[in-house]
Amino acid sequence: MAFLTAIGLMSGTSMDGIDIAILRTDGVNAIEFGPSSAIAYEAAFRRRIEASLETAKAIVRRKDRPGDLADLERQITLRHAAVVRDFVAGLPAEWRKPDLIGFHGQTVLHRPHLGLTVQLGDGGLLARETGIPVVYDMRAADMAQGGQGAPLVPAYHAALARSLPEPYGAMKPAVFVNVGGISNITYVPEKGDPVAFDSGPGNTLIDQWVSREGGVPFDAGGAIASEGGVVTEVAARYLDNPFFDESGPKSLDRNDFTLALAERLELADGARTLANVSAEAILKSVEHLPEVPKLWVVCGGGRKNPHIVGDLRAGAERTGAKVIVAEDAGLDGDATEAEAWAFLAVRSALGLPLTFPTTTGCSRPVTGGVRAEP
The missing domain is CATH 3.30.420.40 (ATPase, nucleotide binding domain)
Incomplete structure (x- = not known):
């Protein structure tokens, strides 16, 4: 089984900043943990994201970006890129050449009954800014197969459960x-x-x-x-x-x-x-x-x-x-979600399922994600 090194990026519903972690895995059971970090959004930017939730209510198609959402998406992506560059620069030598980035983006709308979920984040821009391939938009394929598009972390949780001391x-x-x-x-x-x-x-x-x-x-x-x-x-x-x-x-x-x-x-x-x-x-x-x-x-x-x-x-x-x-x-509870996105990026690259009928309600086990090259 191939082992890949991936960075995971998570900006969750608390909207308080960016969590970043790196790990090496076969996408199934074997996990080697690397460093992790968390970078807070400045208060004004956090308020801007919070305000965007109201604007996002007008979205009817996943790619819609009404109001200032397109600019906000770019700013969110550039902040993630800066975090990745600083993080990689500070890594020990053996971790400095990640194969992938798993990019969650910032959820601003989630309406599973409409088959609609929107995460602000430009995977192509992130790949160009960092020089690292990016796997993003990991929820869409699940929803296309009748799933809720969430939660996506269970595949990672299951791997952790199998390795508990x-x-x-x-x-x-x-x-x-x-x-x-x-x-x-x-x-x-x-x-x-x-x-x-x-x-x-x-x-x-x-x-x-x-x-x-x-x-x-x-x-x-x-x-x-x-x-x-x-x-x-x-x-x-x-x-x-x-x-x-x-x-x-x-x-x-x-x-x-x-x-x-x-x-x-x-x-x-x-x-x-x-x-x-x-x-x-x-x-x-x-x-x-x-x-x-x-x-x-x-x-x-x-x-x-x-x-x-x-x-x-x-x-x-x-x-x-x-x-x-x-x-x-022996786990890092602050890094778990960022680690999960790294793990899911590897699973996506290997064509493994990210979701299951028992986790999201999809009609069959579904892989997913869009890959963007630098």
């Missing part, structure tokens, strides 16, 4: 949880394909809440929530959303859940309540899994919120399951 490696079924702006889960059985879907809001509502009510971009370490309590009737109303009754595959847009139900809460109570919603939404996903998991592995920025992890741990313990964060298993 003991005692965790023997704890199957296992679930990888990525708590980003939106949370998604990957259920990995002892045998067979993974099962995956978006489980609900992750950090996005918390970030929106503390930004609006407290003037800060996120609740660092759950400090604001530590001063408040869970308002159970508000949490219950969020969790009564019909989304949670749907079986997977299913996926969410950043705007599918809003702050409307949290109006009139105090700042700290709102932050604590929304953290509880994030955790309980993940726990509710068990209702749609083949078996109750024995292990939960939490990745993404939400693993740094002790209230999300604590509530998840308390709920999982009721079923005898163990909850760990990525670092407990």
Whole structure:
């Protein structure tokens, strides 16, 4: 099996910056981890991306770029290119010649029921700017085969689950949880394909809440929530959303859940309540899994919120399951999504499936991605 070295780039629904990681893999099981980094967007640029979500609502065809979206796409791409150049320049010699870049871009619209998903990012421009082939637009082929176009990380999560150190490696079924702006889960059985879907809001509502009510971009370490309590009737109303009754595959847009139900809460109570919603939404996903998991592995920025992890741990313990964060298993929870995009780029280059009927609802296992040469 061929081994390729790939850089992964991820700018998620939190819209806070660019995650970058490099790895070497056969696209199946063998993974050698390289360095990773995260570069924050400046506040003004983040606000510009947030504003673009409203403009993007006018998109009816995937290539449409109304308003200033074309210029924003170029600026996002150039920022990614600068990050790649700086990252490669600082790599140890053995990592300095990557074969590929896996480029996610910035999601500004996701409407799976319309077969429409839009990520701002010009793969051709990125390839020219970096001199490295780029694999991008990895969701479109899945949606053309009836899939949700998300989540795409399950193929990577499944590979990680197969390589977990003991005692965790023997704890199957296992679930990888990525708590980003939106949370998604990957259920990995002892045998067979993974099962995956978006489980609900992750950090996005918390970030929106503390930004609006407290003037800060996120609740660092759950400090604001530590001063408040869970308002159970508000949490219950969020969790009564019909989304949670749907079986997977299913996926969410950043705007599918809003702050409307949290109006009139105090700042700290709102932050604590929304953290509880994030955790309980993940726990509710068990209702749609083949078996109750024995292990939960939490990745993404939400693993740094002790209230999300604590509530998840308390709920999982009721079923005898163990909850760990990525670092407990020797993984880098900050780099997981960027690593996934590197892994998926390799799978795309090798013609391997990126998605499965059990992860996105596609009609058959589907490879995908568009390759751009420098």
